Amino acid sequence: MAGLGEIITESQIWKSIFRHPMPVDRRNRIVVMLTNFFLHLHPVSIKKQGIALSYTWCMGGVTFFLFLVETVTGVLLMFYYRPTLEWAYNDILALRDIYSLGIMREIHRWGAHAMVITVWLHMYRVFLTGSYKPPREFNWVVGVILLLLTLLLSFTGYLLPWDQLAVWAITVGSNMARATPILGHEGPGHQLLTLGYPMITSGSDARFALLGARNVGEETLNRFYILHCIAIPLAVSLLLAIHFWRVRKDGGISGPL
Amino acid sequence: MHGISPQQFAESVSAFLVPFYIALAAMNGIAALLMWRKFGPVTYFRLRTPGFSFPVTNALVWTIVALGFAVLSAMAAGANLSMMPKMPESFREFVNSQTGPVIYTLGTTTVLVILFLFRSWFVKPAVAWSIWNLMLLFLGLSMPDPNFFAIVAKPDNVPIVALVFLLAFFTWLATWKAVQNDKRMEAGEPPLEKLDDEKILVWPDLVYTEMICMIALTAVLIFWAMWLQAPLEEPASSVKTPNPSKAPWYFLGLQEMLVYYDPWMAGVVLPSLIIVGLMAIPYIDFNKQGNGYYTIKQRKFAYIVFQLGFLELWVTLIVLGTLLRGPNWNFFGPYEHWDAHKVEALNNINLSEYFWQRGLGRSLPMVPQLQWIPEYLPTWISGWFQPVAQFVSILFTREVVGTLLVLSYFIILPPLGAITVFRNFYQRMGFIRYMVLANLLLFMAALPIKMVLRWSFNLKYLIAIPEYFLNF
Structure with missing residues (x-):
């Protein structure tokens, strides 16, 4: 079998994909980090203490991994799920009771909860080690936006099963928006936006913009589905790229100067 | 008994408690083994009788604790509520009658302040390990109470229970390191993180760690998904308002703020300020010390403000909103039945x-x-x-x-x-x-x-x- 392995790794196809020999010696362990797309996010070498689990808690990495799990399971769920009042609940029911890969929904939901927790823990660790201090100020800001987007991802996904839990949680959550100062129709100062007639009504305020309707309904389901599956993940992906790039540019994992 | 027979209830409690106590026994057993073989046992005191002296070591104590948990798991195994180890009725009634939002908030604040002031004692591994065991024991002994079980075992509440334990663990870890670092730096030594300046190659050291983390996490997620079904209630109905109606758990701190502030403050202004305030931290914290290592003494002000905001005003309010707020957003003790007809006189005055x-x-x-x-x-x-x-x-x-x-x-x-x-x-x-x-x-x-x-x-x-x- 050793011969077969050699034939494969010596073939032109293999070599066209992996432009380096197996990383078994020091030189190739360095080369592999520079020539592999997935590995090049990392530096070649790193301070030993910087990657100690008791220091980093691995929470940033775990959060990113959970984002990938959510993406993969989410895409699989999208094959089954139709975001309409007629089908949404029944599709989730079928995922639970009929489809053999229905466990993807469980993984997706628990992964989402876990991601909210791990992103908080990541922020907690970064604060407690003072890792937001110069030169990492901007990356902390990007991180806070990512934390907010994580909550919004979870919030928009919460509606999709279209059961009592989902609809009422989103109703309670989005009711806050109608009290937005100036922009909500029950918010302080909304009377100020007037053109002789009130500009801010229940049909034109911040809550309406969020829900696409006066109440949580089919328009909301569609809006949240697009936010959940496309808009927010795109924003998160872009910000993640910036976040990781800045980790490298700002001096790698933090440590005492 | 929430729509199931007492026997079914006992069986579901038993199904949780048996693996739970076995895991606790294993956890303490492994700890004892490590203390005995790896770290070298510490003798707490010696039992002396004439002609006989026996050292009581940490390894021995935690072995006994492990055996205790093993006994508890055996007692829980029969799915018989009268045999199951549980909190005494009088204690549960006392807790229910004495707790309310005031006691809860003042109590958690006091606990956090005491933990902070005496942190160098509380972070000692033996003390922290005892507290950790007591927290888990409290959870285990409370589970046979049907009201407690109904709230804690509700699938969407499981993450909050996990969050409490994770935060307890990581807060201990960070404080332990900070206490050690503070002592070292007072003696003129560098922080622990500075000791090992050696540089290593990312392949294999970091890449393998990442892979092991990913595999472990995948396993955890799959087991979690198999063990606990994702919640799915009846189809949505715009005419049937559930009582209580709750936002997703991570927003329940904000919903709890609605008790004290109107939605424009609790739901819009304060959350926006939380986000803005978090973003502003690096620009208003002018303290150059404490960059890249755990410390409390070198950045006491920033530390206290952040912990007050995160642990007290964010997490404990979420726990309150999720686990202790029932119908009509009334406060219910941890062992209290969520009675929708509970009346609380509210006579608030401007x-x-x-x-x-x-x-x-x-x-x-x-x-x-x-x-x-x-x-x-x-x-x-x-x-x-x-x-x-x-x-x-x-x-x-x-x-x-x-x-x-x-x-x-x-x-x-x-x-x-x-x-x-x-x-x-x-x-x-x-x-x-x-x-x-x-x-x-x-x-x-x-x-x-x-x-x-x-x-x-x-x-x-x-x-x-x-x-x-x-x-x-």
């Missing part, structure tokens, strides 16, 4: 009513009607002018006391701080950064202040202008 009616013994001043808007103004200006003028006149007549209080809170306190307690801060930060910090702190403190005012004076609003949806 500051203006306190002042005009109770203080001066007269009725509230009338809302002034403005008649003198010039007619030649275009409607979009006059339409804007009328409400502003009326709003301002209410502010300074009916609501004058609250207005002056709030204005002085936000206008007088920052400069007062700058020349007294925060003098050093002001000098080092400059005007703008100092004002941002001061205002963020004032908004953060506004929540506990309002809580205390509500509990002590039943105060509803400092400024109440429902005509313009502005209640503060």
Whole structure:
């Protein structure tokens, strides 16, 4: 079998994909980090203490991994799920009771909860080690936006099963928006936006913009589905790229100067 | 018993408790083994009888604890509620009758303050391990209570229970390191993180760690998904409002704030300020020390403010909102049945009513009607002018006391701080950064202040202008 392995790794196809020999010696362990797309996010070498689990808690990495799990399971769920009042609940029911890969929904939901927790823990660790201090100020800001987007991802996904839990949680959550100062129709100062007639009504305020309707309904389901599956993940992906790039540019994992 | 028979209930409790106690026994057994073989046992004291002396070591103590948990798991295995180890009825009744939002909030604050003040004792591994065991034992002994079980084992609440334990663990870990570092740095030594400056290759050291983490996490997720079904209730109905109606758990701290503030504050202004405040941290924290290692003493102010915000005002409010708020958002003790007919008298009074009616013994001043808007103004200006003028006149007549209080809170306190307690801060930060910090702190403190005012004076609003949806 050793011969077969050699034939494969010596073939032109293999070599066209992996432009380096197996990383078994020091030189190739360095080369592999520079020539592999997935590995090049990392530096070649790193301070030993910087990657100690008791220091980093691995929470940033775990959060990113959970984002990938959510993406993969989410895409699989999208094959089954139709975001309409007629089908949404029944599709989730079928995922639970009929489809053999229905466990993807469980993984997706628990992964989402876990991601909210791990992103908080990541922020907690970064604060407690003072890792937001110069030169990492901007990356902390990007991180806070990512934390907010994580909550919004979870919030928009919460509606999709279209059961009592989902609809009422989103109703309670989005009711806050109608009290937005100036922009909500029950918010302080909304009377100020007037053109002789009130500009801010229940049909034109911040809550309406969020829900696409006066109440949580089919328009909301569609809006949240697009936010959940496309808009927010795109924003998160872009910000993640910036976040990781800045980790490298700002001096790698933090440590005492 | 929430729609299931007592026997079914006992079986589901048993199905949770048996693996739970076995895991605790294994956890303590492994700890004892490590202490015996790896770290070298520490003798706590010696049992002496004439002619006989026996060392009681940490390894022995935790072995006995492990055996205790093994016995508990055997007792839980029979799915028989009378055999199951549980909290005494009298204790549960005591907890139910004595707890409320006030006790809960003051209690958690006191616990956090004590943990902080005596941190160098609490972080000792033996102490922390005992507390950790007691927390888990508390959970295990409480589970046979049907009301406790119904709340904690609700699938969407499981993450919060996990969050509490994870936070306890990681807070201990961080504090333990900080205490060690603070001691070292006082003695003129570098922090622990500085000791190992060696550089290693990312392949294999980091890449393999990442891969092991990914595999472990995948396993955890798959087991979690197999063990606990994702919640799915009845199909949505816009006419059947559940009681209580709760937002997703991570927003329940905000929903809890609705008890004290109107939605525009609790749901919009304060959350926005949390985000803005978090983003502002690196720009207002001028302290150059404590960059890249755990420390408390070198950045005490930043540490205390953050922990107050995160652990107390964010996490404990979420735990309160999720686990202890039931129908009609009433408070229920951890072992109390969620009775939708529980009545709590709410008789909250506005500051203006306190002042005009109770203080001066007269009725509230009338809302002034403005008649003198010039007619030649275009409607979009006059339409804007009328409400502003009326709003301002209410502010300074009916609501004058609250207005002056709030204005002085936000206008007088920052400069007062700058020349007294925060003098050093002001000098080092400059005007703008100092004002941002001061205002963020004032908004953060506004929540506990309002809580205390509500509990002590039943105060509803400092400024109440429902005509313009502005209640503060």
